Amino acid sequence: GAVVSQHPSWVICKSGTSVKIECRSLDFQATTMFWYRQFPKQSLMLMATSNEGSKATYEQGVEKDKFLINHASLTLSTLTVTSAHPEDSSFYICSSRAGGRQETQYFGPGTRLLVL
Amino acid sequence: AQKITQTQPGMFVQEKEAVTLDCTYDTSDPSYGLFWYKQPSSGEMIFLIYQGSYDQQNATEGRYSLNFQKARKSANLVISASQLGDSAMYFCAMRDSGYALNFGKGTSLLVTP
Numbered sequence: 001g002a003v004v005s006q007h008p009s010w011v012i013c014k015s016g017t018s019v020k021i022e023c024r025s026l027d028f029q030a031t032t033m034f035w036y037r038q039f040p041k042q043s044l045m046l047m048a049t050s051n052e053g054s055k056a057t058y059e060q061g062v063e064k065d066k067f068l069i070n071h072a073s074l075t076l077s078t079l080t081v082t083s084a085h086p087e088d089s090s091f092y093i094c095s096s097r098a099g100g101r102q103e104t105q106y107f108g109p110g111t112r113l114l115v116l
Numbered sequence: 117a118q119k120i121t122q123t124q125p126g127m128f129v130q131e132k133e134a135v136t137l138d139c140t141y142d143t144s145d146p147s148y149g150l151f152w153y154k155q156p157s158s159g160e161m162i163f164l165i166y167q168g169s170y171d172q173q174n175a176t177e178g179r180y181s182l183n184f185q186k187a188r189k190s191a192n193l194v195i196s197a198s199q200l201g202d203s204a205m206y207f208c209a210m211r212d213s214g215y216a217l218n219f220g221k222g223t224s225l226l227v228t229p
Contacts, residue, residue, distance in 0.1 A: 032215060034217070046216045105151075105217065108160075
């Protein structure tokens with residue numbers, strides 16, 4: 001089946017630093033990638049939709065200047081958490097969709113971020 | 117706006133028995149898609165099954181089947197012959213017009229020997 005990778009799987013950083021998370025679609029070209037955030041014992045919440053070659057669309061309440069998304073190619077999207085704070089500690093997970101009439105989305109393994 | 121409701125925070129089932137996980141939804145879109153994902157403790161989201169709003173038959177994938185009742189706006193997941201490895205969180209989700217997924221709160225399933 002389709003495979004989506006995420007790197008890193010774990011990151012611990014100091015408050016105020018920036019962290020970049022990569023999401024790669026390995027088996028297909030992803031016209032659209034989605035970034036979700038999941039706090040402990042909660043559900044996944046959509047942060048933004050990333051379309052190749054265009055600006056990302058952010059959900060209400062998600063700061064676009066804090067969570068920078070770049071979808072430079074059909075196989076790579078990156079999420080950069082700028083000036084991270086402890087409240088940004090969460091599980092970040094991306095998903096990829098091939099486009100067209102393809103319904104299935106495949107998720108990456110996720111990245112656990114801990115900001116000290 | 118779309119809404120996904122999973123009313124069972126936790127469920128128990130004995131190994132080899134069948135279990136039904138409930139999911140109801142609300143949407144004004146005539147065309148929509150419903151998904152079920154499994155999330156083990158590792159955190160990865162594993163795709164289980166998909167049902168399109170215009171699909172005539174209920175979706176099935178191995179031991180997973182989706183009991184789709186459009187008039188009642190329900191899309192329950194049925195797992196047959198439960199296995200210990202089925203213990204995990206299960207999320208029902210609906211795609212929006214932009215193909216992003218809106219998730220329910222999830223159901224924690226524990227399969228006992």
